[in-house]
Amino acid sequence: MPENPRPAARGASADWWRQAVVYQVYPRSFRDLDGDGLGDIRGVTERLPYLQRLGVDAVWLSPFYPSALADGGYDVDDYRDVDPKLGTLAHADEMIARAHELGLRVVVDVVPNHTSDRHAWFREALAAPPGSPARDRYVFRDGKGPDGSRPPSDWMSHFGGPAWTRVPDGQWYLHLFAREQPDLNWANPEVREDFLHTLRFWSDRGVDGFRVDVAHGLAKDLGEPLRDYGGVHPDPMTQLPLDGSHPLFDRDEVHEIFREWRKVLDGYDPPRSAVAEAWVATSRRVLYARPDELGQAFNFELMVSPWSAEQFRVEIDAALSAAAVCGASATWVLSNHDVVRHRSRYALPAGTDLDAWLRSGGTQPAPDDEVGLRRARAASMLLLALPGSAYLYQGEELGLPEVADLPADVLQDPIWERTGHAQKGRDGCRVPIPWTREGASFGFGDGGAWLPQPASFGELSAEAQDGTPGSTLELYRAALRLRRELQGDETLQWIDHGIPATTHVLHLRRSTGWESVTNFSDADVDLPAGEVLLASGPLGEGTLPADTTVWLRPAGA
Numbered sequence: 001m002p003e004n005p006r007p008a009a010r011g012a013s014a015d016w017w018r019q020a021v022v023y024q025v026y027p028r029s030f031r032d033l034d035g036d037g038l039g040d041i042r043g044v045t046e047r048l049p050y051l052q053r054l055g056v057d058a059v060w061l062s063p064f065y066p067s068a069l070a071d072g073g074y075d076v077d078d079y080r081d082v083d084p085k086l087g088t089l090a091h092a093d094e095m096i097a098r099a100h101e102l103g104l105r106v107v108v109d110v111v112p113n114h115t116s117d118r119h120a121w122f123r124e125a126l127a128a129p130p131g132s133p134a135r136d137r138y139v140f141r142d143g144k145g146p147d148g149s150r151p152p153s154d155w156m157s158h159f160g161g162p163a164w165t166r167v168p169d170g171q172w173y174l175h176l177f178a179r180e181q182p183d184l185n186w187a188n189p190e191v192r193e194d195f196l197h198t199l200r201f202w203s204d205r206g207v208d209g210f211r212v213d214v215a216h217g218l219a220k221d222l223g224e225p226l227r228d229y230g231g232v233h234p235d236p237m238t239q240l241p242l243d244g245s246h247p248l249f250d251r252d253e254v255h256e257i258f259r260e261w262r263k264v265l266d267g268y269d270p271p272r273s274a275v276a277e278a279w280v281a282t283s284r285r286v287l288y289a290r291p292d293e294l295g296q297a298f299n300f301e302l303m304v305s306p307w308s309a310e311q312f313r314v315e316i317d318a319a320l321s322a323a324a325v326c327g328a329s330a331t332w333v334l335s336n337h338d339v340v341r342h343r344s345r346y347a348l349p350a351g352t353d354l355d356a357w358l359r360s361g362g363t364q365p366a367p368d369d370e371v372g373l374r375r376a377r378a379a380s381m382l383l384l385a386l387p388g389s390a391y392l393y394q395g396e397e398l399g400l401p402e403v404a405d406l407p408a409d410v411l412q413d414p415i416w417e418r419t420g421h422a423q424k425g426r427d428g429c430r431v432p433i434p435w436t437r438e439g440a441s442f443g444f445g446d447g448g449a450w451l452p453q454p455a456s457f458g459e460l461s462a463e464a465q466d467g468t469p470g471s472t473l474e475l476y477r478a479a480l481r482l483r484r485e486l487q488g489d490e491t492l493q494w495i496d497h498g499i500p501a502t503t504h505v506l507h508l509r510r511s512t513g514w515e516s517v518t519n520f521s522d523a524d525v526d527l528p529a530g531e532v533l534l535a536s537g538p539l540g541e542g543t544l545p546a547d548t549t550v551w552l553r554p555a556g557a
């Protein structure tokens, strides 16, 4: 009997996603069933019962489409197929069917800002002359200077270096990420139509929702002359103009694209969900989540916040009110495949430069892993107590740290090369998951792991934590079970301890009476009255220790 039984996904309510817990699988690092050293779709299918038992509602798979893996699969050769290294379309169908049997929904990634340079369209564009319809699906321009040898604008790649690469006939093409990821031209009707086709393709195969990569980047001001912006990316969450005037990001025209998508997604029963990846300020982000657009947008504010009650409180309030104004559902994220895992972030002094820390191999400053784990568990319980939808990243339920000491010769993230080795990139959170205490790649697969796992992964494996009282895995299982039982409407009420701006405690109550209290300070505080339902760490005699969250049911609730 599964520990978290629930009805099958089909026929269930249209807004299942509003308060869902979604588990992100990074397929090549999850489970390698065919032993080639790379995770695969059948590996995901095999582990779906684990996810069901964990108690999540849905699984989101990062791209598993044909790809040279120049950017971990976010360089897509064909949006409507499966990478032969990861399986076949039949394997994807089996995975979707099995998930549904287990009552889990499936969300897939859609990457509309760019294709890979191996996509049929890009090959065609390279073979076609300047000014041709094939080139118009991308952003090709002549260069500056008498011989066109300078890039058409000063736009920079997110991964470092210029955002333009020159092709043999002298033109340049735009890529906001790696050179293997040419940007599409969303003013081209064929591009628009093709993505509607992709949404239908996966919806017809039964997927329940989509995660939309770089949603804020699709509409660009490509009017001539291209507008230089000083060669420096504004910090998207704090420095992008709030009026949609940046030439590349968060332009108002982008919303028209998603209104078109919503019509397609609403053509299904139940309507397919969607969540935008849009690194913009809260007030702008929620526009992508309007009901006639995608419905949700990732809120990354907690992911970039230090361990601070004040900061968490500000971000939670801002996200909830912005979501409510738009009729959207709030979302919460602490970790994903692009950032240092939250256990490690919280193990470091506030303000640590994470790039410099990774460059030092994770030694400067030395992380306090115990504090990191305590805070990570407390933060995850707080996250799961919030109204709205929570996105978990594979391995956080095991309390995995960032693998910060990966040697340079194994790094695969394009950021490493493109920044001239100034930034190590994101491989440290993508190391394959440990399933067993011992054995080849700790149960990831018989073919070894594509990134080396540290010895500490054995004791952090699912096997080592399964059934172990107090383990992080059991904490997540218990929290997800309780969350399901206690879930209320999409509001919360704060119970203030002292002046909110100076308090170190966040105490909230949900509409069902369920309370969550987090002590962000380094000293004990009084434990509020009520029946203790779950705690992220040991409690004192009537006290809530430092870096701990407790869930309570007050008397009479």
Ligand code: NOJ
Residues within 6 Å of the ligand: 071, 074, 111, 177, 213, 214, 277, 337, 338
């Ligand atoms: C966001 C994805 O999460 C990241 O992994 C990827 O590198 C970029 N978009 C480009 O697709």
